[in-house]
Amino acid sequence: MRVDAGLAFTNSVDARDAAAEAERAGYAAVWTSEVKHDPLTGLALAATSTDSIELGTAIVVAFARTPMELAVQANDVQMLSGGRLLLGLGSQIRAHITRRFSMPWSHPAPRMREYILALHAIWDAWHNGTPLKFEGDYYTHTLMTPFFDPGPSTAGKPKVYLAGVGDLMTEVAGEVADGFLCHGFTTERYLREVTMPALRKGRAKAGKELDGFEVSGLPFIVTGRDEKEVEQAKAGVRGQIAFYGSTPAYRGVLELHGWGDLAGELHAMSREGRWKEMGDSIDDEVLEAFAVVAEPDQVGPEILRRYGDVMTRMTFYTPYGIDGGVTAQVAEAVRAG
Numbered sequence: 001m002r003v004d005a006g007l008a009f010t011n012s013v014d015a016r017d018a019a020a021e022a023e024r025a026g027y028a029a030v031w032t033s034e035v036k037h038d039p040l041t042g043l044a045l046a047a048t049s050t051d052s053i054e055l056g057t058a059i060v061v062a063f064a065r066t067p068m069e070l071a072v073q074a075n076d077v078q079m080l081s082g083g084r085l086l087l088g089l090g091s092q093i094r095a096h097i098t099r100r101f102s103m104p105w106s107h108p109a110p111r112m113r114e115y116i117l118a119l120h121a122i123w124d125a126w127h128n129g130t131p132l133k134f135e136g137d138y139y140t141h142t143l144m145t146p147f148f149d150p151g152p153s154t155a156g157k158p159k160v161y162l163a164g165v166g167d168l169m170t171e172v173a174g175e176v177a178d179g180f181l182c183h184g185f186t187t188e189r190y191l192r193e194v195t196m197p198a199l200r201k202g203r204a205k206a207g208k209e210l211d212g213f214e215v216s217g218l219p220f221i222v223t224g225r226d227e228k229e230v231e232q233a234k235a236g237v238r239g240q241i242a243f244y245g246s247t248p249a250y251r252g253v254l255e256l257h258g259w260g261d262l263a264g265e266l267h268a269m270s271r272e273g274r275w276k277e278m279g280d281s282i283d284d285e286v287l288e289a290f291a292v293v294a295e296p297d298q299v300g301p302e303i304l305r306r307y308g309d310v311m312t313r314m315t316f317y318t319p320y321g322i323d324g325g326v327t328a329q330v331a332e333a334v335r336a337g
Contacts, residue, residue, distance in 0.1 A: 001304070002028035002313035003331045004056070004216070007046070013037040019046035022053060025328065026335075029054035029086060031315055034061050040073050047081035055081055058181050058218075058315070059090030059163045063111070064101040067118035067139055074158050075123065075150060083155035088181050088216075089116070090163040093249050109168035111138045116160055116176045127152040161216065165250050167198040174202020179214030184317045185244035186218075187289045188306045190253050196310060217307055217314035220291035223299050223326060235279060236320025237291050242278035246270035257289060296326045300333020308337060 005027040007015050015032065022030045030046060030053060032039035043055040055077070062070065070087075078085040091097075091108045098105050114136040121134040125144050129152075132144040162173035163181035173180040180199055182191065203209055220237045224230035244250055246266035254263045262281060269278050287293065292302045307314065316330065 001308065001311060001334055001337065003334050004029040004031055004054075004313055004315040006030070006058070006315050006317075007032050007042065013042045013045070015042040015046040016049035019053065019055070020049040023050045025331075027053060027331070028313060029056050031056040031058040031086075031088070033058055040077050043085065044077050044080055047077065047084065050081075050084075052084075054084050054086055056086035056088050056161070058088040058161075058216075060088065061092045061096075061101070062089040062115050063091055063097045063103055063105065063108075067115055068122060068141060071119050071122040072150075074119075075126065075153075078155045078158045079150075079153045081155070083158075085158040086161055086179070087158045088161040088163060089177075090181070091169065093247060106138070109166075109172050112162065112169060113172045113176055114138050116162070116172075119160065120157070123157045126150055127157060159214075161214065166252060167194055170195055170198035171202040171205075174199040174210075174213070175205045176202075179216060179312075182215065182217045182311070183244075183250075184218040184220060185241065185250050185253055185290070187253065187257065189289070190256050191307070191310060194252070194256065214313060215311050217311035218317045219303060219307065219314060220317045220319075221299055221303075221330070222287070222291045222293040223296050223330075225296065225326065233318070233320050234287065234293070236318075238282040238287055239279035240317075240319040241282050241286065241290050242266055243270075243275070245282075246278065257286075259286065262286070296329055297333075299330045300337060303330075303334055304337040 005022040007018050007030050019030050032042045039057040039060050046055055074085060074087045091112055094105045097103050118134050118139045118141055121132060122141060124130040125132040126149055132141055134141040159178040161179040161181050162177040163183060164170040164173055165183045165185065170180065200210060203213060222233045222237050224233050245254055245263055248267060251263040254260060265281060266278055292299055294302050316327065
């Protein structure tokens with residue numbers, strides 16, 4: 001299993017030093033997310049300070065951009081990095097697309113399927129000289145003149161990963177993407193009973209199997225060198241689980257475990273702005289379903305026990321900070337496993 005690292009953009013989008021450090025530490029890829037900064041800008045900078053590590057977005061918000069806009073930006077980073085971009089896409093939820101980005105929202109899974117096909121049609125026009133004639137229900141791209149055509153490059157097209165939680169979006173990933181990005185709000189049971197069957201269904205639609213298809217995990221980790229650090233870690237993860245659990249689109253994960261009432265409770269608290277209190281609603285049973293809770297030397301074996309036969313790569317989700325030595329210890333255990 002490949003072990004990746006996440007790059008957290010807080011006050012700066014400059015990821016050069018962090019990416020170079022991750023490369024020296026032996027990580028297979030670094031992933032950026034679209035929160036406070038543009039993830040592809042950060043990866044463009046990271047490409048200049050690294051030589052071999054893969055550079056991924058987890059995620060870039062697809063519906064905030066047109067396929068042409070993202071095709072151009074991703075193509076630039078792919079060329080700049082010498083073919084190391086892993087373009088991870090996500091839909092975001094309706095409120096953010098319509099109210100934060102002021103973009104249209106409708107039927108996210110079919111729209112995303114078309115979006116990815118449009119990306120490939122655009123890239124094929126540039127790299128293979130294929131006439132651009134993409135006409136769909138949501139996107140139409142039929143004009144590409146030489147003045148705007150960057151032409152082919154030795155870097156080729158980037159691999160496209162798709163993030164999802166629900167079975168419809170997950171099925172789309174299996175059908176038209178190169179890999180799937182598991183949401184952190186995923187349990188082992190949900191992964192095995194909902195996610196993997198949906199991916200297989202999508203692959204079957206494309207006449208393919210899961211061989212060669214990437215499944216990238218993002219498991220929550222709760223660990224620490226002493227009781228104080230463990231309690232800090234538990235509080236951080238409880239808060240993040242509660243945040244995701246308040247989103248109606250993710251309710252199905254909780255319902256699978258019989259925790260539908262918790263989903264309603266968290267959603268109500270979020271609408272009241274009671275964000276700081278929400279973590280207290282996540283009891284130990286819920287916490288341990290979503291997170292690997294273990295001593296540092298046992299985290300690696302437990303990750304492999306839960307996910308070793310389904311995930312091909314992973315990034316550790318630690319929304320509380322974690323000592324670098326502990327991270328390296330866990331990473332080495334997973335690689336060795």
